[in-house]
Amino acid sequence: MRSWLVRCAPRLPLVTVLIVVAAALTPRIAAAQATTDETLQRAIQLYENLQVERALTLLREVISPSTPFVVSPAQRVTAYKYLGAAHAILGQQDSATVYFRAALERDPFVDLDAEEFTAQERRLFELAKQRTFAVAVRPIVRVRIDPRMEHMTFVLLSTHGALLTADIRDVAGNQSLVFESENDGVREVAWNGVLGSGRLAPAGRYELVVRGVSRLDSTRVDSARLYFTVEHDRPALEDTLPPLLSSDLLPEHYPPSAATQELLKGLGVGLAALVIPEVFGKREFSASARGLGATVAVGGLAVGVFGFHWRHEHSEIAPNVALNARRRADRAATNAEIATRNEGKISETALIISPAAGAGP
Amino acid sequence: MSVCPRWTLVLVVAAAAGGLSTRPMQAQITATPSVFVAYVNHQVDEGFGDERTSGPVLGADVRVAPTSWTEVTLTGYAGTLTPDSGQFDARRMSDLELSGSLFATPWLAFQLEARARSYTTSLARQRWLSLTVGGELREPMFDGAAQAVLRVGLLPAVDVSGLPSPNFAGTAAAGFQFLRAPLTGSVMFSFERYDFPTTSNGPRSEQVAMVTAQIGVRFPR
Numbered sequence: 001m002r003s004w005l006v007r008c009a010p011r012l013p014l015v016t017v018l019i020v021v022a023a024a025l026t027p028r029i030a031a032a033q034a035t036t037d038e039t040l041q042r043a044i045q046l047y048e049n050l051q052v053e054r055a056l057t058l059l060r061e062v063i064s065p066s067t068p069f070v071v072s073p074a075q076r077v078t079a080y081k082y083l084g085a086a087h088a089i090l091g092q093q094d095s096a097t098v099y100f101r102a103a104l105e106r107d108p109f110v111d112l113d114a115e116e117f118t119a120q121e122r123r124l125f126e127l128a129k130q131r132t133f134a135v136a137v138r139p140i141v142r143v144r145i146d147p148r149m150e151h152m153t154f155v156l157l158s159t160h161g162a163l164l165t166a167d168i169r170d171v172a173g174n175q176s177l178v179f180e181s182e183n184d185g186v187r188e189v190a191w192n193g194v195l196g197s198g199r200l201a202p203a204g205r206y207e208l209v210v211r212g213v214s215r216l217d218s219t220r221v222d223s224a225r226l227y228f229t230v231e232h233d234r235p236a237l238e239d240t241l242p243p244l245l246s247s248d249l250l251p252e253h254y255p256p257s258a259a260t261q262e263l264l265k266g267l268g269v270g271l272a273a274l275v276i277p278e279v280f281g282k283r284e285f286s287a288s289a290r291g292l293g294a295t296v297a298v299g300g301l302a303v304g305v306f307g308f309h310w311r312h313e314h315s316e317i318a319p320n321v322a323l324n325a326r327r328r329a330d331r332a333a334t335n336a337e338i339a340t341r342n343e344g345k346i347s348e349t350a351l352i353i354s355p356a357a358g359a360g361p
Numbered sequence: 362m363s364v365c366p367r368w369t370l371v372l373v374v375a376a377a378a379g380g381l382s383t384r385p386m387q388a389q390i391t392a393t394p395s396v397f398v399a400y401v402n403h404q405v406d407e408g409f410g411d412e413r414t415s416g417p418v419l420g421a422d423v424r425v426a427p428t429s430w431t432e433v434t435l436t437g438y439a440g441t442l443t444p445d446s447g448q449f450d451a452r453r454m455s456d457l458e459l460s461g462s463l464f465a466t467p468w469l470a471f472q473l474e475a476r477a478r479s480y481t482t483s484l485a486r487q488r489w490l491s492l493t494v495g496g497e498l499r500e501p502m503f504d505g506a507a508q509a510v511l512r513v514g515l516l517p518a519v520d521v522s523g524l525p526s527p528n529f530a531g532t533a534a535a536g537f538q539f540l541r542a543p544l545t546g547s548v549m550f551s552f553e554r555y556d557f558p559t560t561s562n563g564p565r566s567e568q569v570a571m572v573t574a575q576i577g578v579r580f581p582r
Binding site: 262265266268269270272273276277280281282284285288289292293295296299300303307310314318 | 400404411510531534535552556568572
């Protein structure tokens with residue numbers, strides 16, 4: 001058996017080796033996280049049973065840089081919170097405040113439930129909040145709203161009293177202020193999808209920027225960002241008719257040569273009246289007939305010259321102008337109808353607001 | 362079994378009419394009665410020099426357009442032509458014409474015309490019967506308010522009382538037609554030439570030149 005392995009080992013594909021290694025490591029990572037969670041649960045249970053010293057030991061293991069286990073940010077926040085609470089029970093106020101601040105700095109939304117924590121713990125937690133200044137905005141979930149009667153809610157927070165502003169920015173940098181007020185703690189800000197311009201937010205990517213200036217120390221400022229996308233949910237809009245091209249319209253003016261043609265027609269008749277007696281007539285008779293032809297020839301010249309000037313003054317092709325005007329009017333009427341129908345559809349537009357990738361400061 | 366030539370002709374004409382009637386009627390029937398005044402110059406050379414008479418004639422015609430591509434015109438005029446010198450008698454000229462036009466295009470028509478004409482002097486009356494085949498060119502001007510007209514024709518059949526048929530007979534005309542509804546008008550110069558066979562007196566030629574001014578009213582207006 002051993003000799004078989006020695007013979008075949010070099011032939012084992014690399015992929016197979018990697019699969020075996022990955023299969024061996026995956027349960028370990030899961031187990032590590034599970035271990036951290038179990039450690040936290042045991043620590044919380046010890047804390048609740050007032051075995052605070054033992055709880056502190058376990059909690060310190062969780063936050064220790066040397067811990068062999070994977071610790072998620074949420075687990076770390078929970079550990080700091082219970083470390084603060086444990087120190088508060090032991091009367092170590094400074095340590096309690098330090099750990100509470102560590103928890104707040106990592107998650108400003110962290111809070112102490114009045115049913116689970118004592119007044120002393122909560123007092124120190126409030127003290128930590130006074131000493132820590134942070135603003136935050138809670139991540140949103142995908143939501144569909146009808147802007148005519150519904151709104152979505154942004155949840156903002158400042159750890160203590162602050163002047164809080166929140167504005168929505170589009171990719172072009174246009175800002176719409178949605179909130180500006182004094183705030184302390186959690187604040188729900190409603191938004192119905194309308195921007196500062198008074199128009200419904202166009203589909204696209206947006207950023208909610210929350211800024212806070214501490215009322216306890218005006219030099220302390222903080223900000224938070226939330227990225228989201230807006231989609232329009234409505235029936236498909238109809239396209240309006242494209243502008244009429246020159247190929248769609250009839251020529252409205254005669255070419256410049258038209259005046260010359262009028263002149264030539266008149267001259268042609270005049271010339272014909274002169275030429276006919278000469279060409280068709282008997283030579284001996286031509287003199288008297290030529291006189292009559294000349295009469296019409298003069299008339300032809302006059303008509304030709306008049307036609308030349310008249311065409312210069314009347315270069316519009318009236319039937320074509322009328323027909324083109326009718327085509328333009330028909331197109332405008334059709335587009336107006338389409339625009340009316342589209343406005344009806346737009347008024348029924350619902351907004352789908354979804355979280356988007358991005359990170360705040 | 363032989364077919365009577367007369368019935369053959371009738372069948373041919375009926376077939377032609379049937380074929381033509383299948384073309385769409387594009388316009389209603391219009392009728393245009395009009396009156397005109399013309400100055401006529403009639404010249405005859407019988408080997409004794411230029412025998413020239415001239416004078417005004419008055420006439421009237423009615424043009425009926427059953428379709429946009431056909432026209433039928435009945436024309437009549439009469440007047441007295443006086444000689445330029447005292448060697449010849451004055452003569453009364455009377456003319457009656459019936460012509461039909463078939464438009465191959467809006468600007469080109471083929472024409473067939475039958476004419477009866479007489480020259481009457483104090484001594485005799487000369488009767489002319491002729492058939493003209495020709496074409497007419499109509500070129501619109503002023504956005505259709507006028508037309509430049511050129512007309513050319515041959516007279517393949519001419520019968521003149523007391524004379525042999527001419528060797529050559531031709532006609533040409535040029536002028537303008539105007540339309541300012543319901544009024545119509547025209548100014549035309551027309552010309553006819555007849556060359557008769559040489560007789561003992563020598564060659565005989567006749568020539569008629571005419572300038573016409575016409576005004577009419579088109580119905581329906």
